Amino acid sequence: MHFSEQNSTFEKICSIPTDYDITFIKYKSRKTGLTVVLADIEAPLVNGFFTLATEACDDFGCPHTLEHLVFLGSEQFPYKGVLDTLANRAIAQGTNAWTDVDHTCYTITTAGSQGFLQLLPIYVDHILYPTLTDSGYYTEVHHINGKGEDAGVVYSEMQGCQNSGDDRIHLRMKRLMYPENCGYRSETGGLMERLRELSVDKIRSYHQSYYRPDNLCLVITGKVSEHKLLAALAPIEENIISKGTLPPMQRPWISTGNFPNLTDNITETVLFPDEDESMGTILIAWNGPMCNDYLQARALDVLNEYLTDSAVSVLQKEFVEIEEPLCTEVDFHITDHLKSTLMFTCTSVPIEEMEKVPSLFFATLQRLIDNNDIDMKRMEVVLEKEMLKLLDSAETEAHETAADLSISDFLYGAIDGSDLKKSVKIQQYLEQLTKFTKADWLNLMKRWYVDAPHITLFGKPSAQFAEDLAEEERQRVEKQRSDLGEQRLAELQKKLDDAKTANDMPLPNEVIENFEIPSVSTINFINVQTARNNDLGNFKNAVQERINRDDSADVPLFIQFDHIRSRFVNVSAHISAAGMPSHLLPYTRLFLKAIFSLPVQKGDTLLTYEDVVKGLSEDIIEYDATLGTSGGFREIVVFSLKAKASKYHRAVQWLEDILWHTQFTVERLKVLANLILNDIPQAKRDGHGMATASMRAFQFDASKSVSAARNILFQTDFLQEVLRQLENDPSSVLADLNAFRDALCRPENMRLHVSGDIMNLENPRTVFKNFSPATELTDLAPIVLSQEVLNPAGKTPGKVAAIVGLPSIENSYSLHTVKGPSRFDDPDIAPLLVLIELLDTMEGIFWKLIRGQGLAYSCFLNADIEAGLISYTIFKSPNAFKAFEQARLVITQLVNHEMQIEPSTVDGAKSAVIYSLVNRENTMERAALLSFVNQVLKQMPASYSRDIMSAIQNVTMDDLQRVLNKYLVHMFNPGTSNVVVVSAPAKIEEIQKGFEAVGFDMKSISLNDISPSFCV
């Protein structure tokens, strides 16, 4: 059928160009009230953010539970998982959603627009007409199982976060800030005690009230033809119209989102469970401006940056960068509600300092006002940086930037697009702010922070509270169990089993096969052109010619240039840490934390550390010193700086200064060592993080590996010793750190990368002429891969089996590893990626049989070629052993052909893997980085990613069986796999017994037992 815009029911409300390469077009249907915003962005990916305004005045969690139930099937497609299965065929990786306090957003990202438009009507059918069955509610939201325990996917999810420090503090703030009739006050995720009382009827009636076409906005970002979009919307409209008209609806939030301001100060303490009682959190909150007061909100953003953005900003300087830090982080936040809330957070505050921090904070702001103290030069730098960040985000996160603006506009803006027109003019507001005087800035601070009433909350960790919570919950479940009695429990178990069967209505193959897989050739990849310094004829392109012409000096360095279209340039040094003496390795964390905030000595001039931090913020928009890149290569130290293209030479100069001219000082080292130490208790509250850290400690050789030696678990003792040395014999520490630098920063260890608009850079090559102390290019030291620094337990898995107790969590996490392929050109990689996708994917095998059975919130496999290991993670599980046992059963059945892999699901998995590869190069910057990683670090051809895509398309069923037998079966054999479980103390015994029963010699240990020399 030919389609023309004239016969569309959609009216184009406005088309809004911006100064940052995004054009917004807003449509509204005359017939159904459906809103569509298309944000036109040049990129290979297309994103959907399908948003509903969702307001709730209680804590039953209707918005969040509904978000989960939408994925269980729709009127036209009444099958659980159909959406995710088809999404994969659309060249995507499943679908996702989030619930915020004022809206619910359903998301999808596809490579290219063809799959996106095919999926659009199916997705909208799920949102507007979900099945909302009793059985879906029972498994996905809440039920009581045969053991008398409360469960369900949403219930377990809230169990995992409701009592965390952050959630408890924020909920208390909301209760104090917002009145009874205001939805901002609610826990839209659902509190456990309310979820236990919720019913599916309540959710159905919530759906009826809020999930209506006139309360739905389809935000679409990327390259989509308007004409094709309107054609894809036509059947959606027809279907909505066929349902008849709805009664009129009051627009959510408009009458309830504004509320009276605080009239008095309120101070309270909020306890949260943790064994370690040393560090707390402080939250201060105020009423903020209305959301359409764009200039005021932008001004507060800039003021917040000025107060906290770097080591020389007032609040960081006086609260963080001091010998005994009052906190490790200071942070402002403005909510984007109809009337905003301003928040200030201090993280990791030593408990004995807590009481005094808020008064010091207010005294500091008052002092600035009294002394008329705003450094206008620095303010100018902050404003310029905000402008650059805006342009940068349009290059690196254009989709998210566009979605944020569109969602806020849909929730609170004028229907005619007039507010959207104002809200996109970010650059203009920043320009207006350059005219602000000192007095303007101080008045702003006085009005919103100093004079305004506020709420102060002290978040304090408490071991007693942890015990009380656990005991109260134990008693509640015990009472529930005995009240129900054995017969009723058996009935409940039967009801649960029936619900699972009812949910698992098989998806007919023809539904899958009717959904055409778009060709990979329809995706617009970003083109990157590579050149090298001192190239011997390997690269033949215009960029190489440009580099060759810039030949006025010798540059004895390895440099790769990757040309892309960008306003910015990235300069980075990737340095192999191979020759580092063992005793210096534990300094890695301190060295990386310090290196960008030290004094610099150049000839006779000494820049203080403040000068350096200020100078960097004038010239550089982002800088960092880390281990590794692209989620791997952790044996390589990476220094990176990003600047506007005209400041290329400054970026190179700063890199040289940082690498060779920084001065370690006792004063700075004390501050930084204390900051690292104060952050450790917070890191140790994270179950998944601790499972990863423990496994690394067991598998990598801390006497050879920089990443192993910096393990957070080893740092407490080491840094305390460093602090003692800094008091007693500081020269030894300074000598060690200088030796660390000398061993690291040698030209033969160094591979430089420059990415940006190389064709228009001034002296792209000779800007490096005085960079290195070396006069000729010696042979480069080989790149050290993670597989070369494994210890015996990492090289031959089968020796590690440990369970670690962690009192701050309520569930368990586990990590399992086996040997995997270790060469980047191994032919097993492509089938392994497809197999992993088949098992891991949403509504895939593990999802149905593990998450669907309530055994874990999620579980996933990862093939780490660089380490030569495959890992399997079980995330947030009531009992990690049960989830493991189920995975074992699944793999065994696949090996024995008792369970078959459907050919149509293999096609979906291939297309999902291709999506994930496209996603790695979806912005100019990422495409350029990938070019470096593939050609320099992996030493593969430039076509490496495309070659893998072709190999993926050619994977056969036999290939899948081969890699299943060759690798994954070993995960379940104690002789060939390593396992680390991190668990709530109450569950240790049961989990340990489970693993022992299948042959793992499981040792129960605590985090403090793990040291560089400790072996399980």
Ligand SMILES: [Zn+2]
């Ligand atoms: Zn959820």
